[in-house]
Amino acid sequence: MMNVSRPAVRPVIAVPVGPTGGANDRPPVRMKDVQGMPGTTGGLILRLSQFVSSLISLSVMLTTPDFHSFTAFCGLVFAVSLQSLWSLSLFIMDAYALLVGRSLGNHLVVRCFTVGDGITCLLTFAAASASAGITVLINDLDKCDSSHCTRFQTATAMAFISWLAVFPSFFLNFWSLSTH
Numbered sequence: 001m002m003n004v005s006r007p008a009v010r011p012v013i014a015v016p017v018g019p020t021g022g023a024n025d026r027p028p029v030r031m032k033d034v035q036g037m038p039g040t041t042g043g044l045i046l047r048l049s050q051f052v053s054s055l056i057s058l059s060v061m062l063t064t065p066d067f068h069s070f071t072a073f074c075g076l077v078f079a080v081s082l083q084s085l086w087s088l089s090l091f092i093m094d095a096y097a098l099l100v101g102r103s104l105g106n107h108l109v110v111r112c113f114t115v116g117d118g119i120t121c122l123l124t125f126a127a128a129s130a131s132a133g134i135t136v137l138i139n140d141l142d143k144c145d146s147s148h149c150t151r152f153q154t155a156t157a158m159a160f161i162s163w164l165a166v167f168p169s170f171f172l173n174f175w176s177l178s179t180h
Contacts (some may be wrong), residue, residue: 053161114176
């Protein structure tokens with residue numbers, strides 16, 4: 001006897017037909033949630049890393065006595081403060097969505113996340129870059145105490161790490177927004 005394969009029976013979901021009855025009336029295909037997007041475990045980890053690194057940068061900068069004498073460092077404090085608040089609020093939303101099993105794939109929610117991530121991403125990168133330039137300048141001019149330079153470098157490095165964590169969130173949200 002021949003080895004004959006048997007057909008597999010799979011349920012077929014009927015596609016609702018619109019008023020024109022054309023093939024273009026199919027509902028759009030939803031993209032699977034990619035890790036790192038809102039409402040996923042990867043997104044939660046990215047938000048936590050954004051929050052922790054920006055909070056460390058903020059703490060180090062605020063405990064440095066003369067950071068306010070440089071405008072770039074004041075800008076860094078503002079940028080990482082905003083980044084901390086934004087990341088913490090989205091971390092809470094992601095954690096809630098995971099706990100109750102909800103998807104954050106709504107077009108309006110993704111748009112809000114994309115705009116917020118884009119703004120904080122640009123601010124954090126610009127402030128970290130300006131702070132890095134000032135840190136190098138005052139180090140080259142031998143104008144800073146060694147502990148202050150170390151603190152400035154640490155705060156700037158943590159701001160760059162925060163930016164490295166927010167950029168994938170922005171990119172994935174922007175990608176999701178453009179594919180809908």
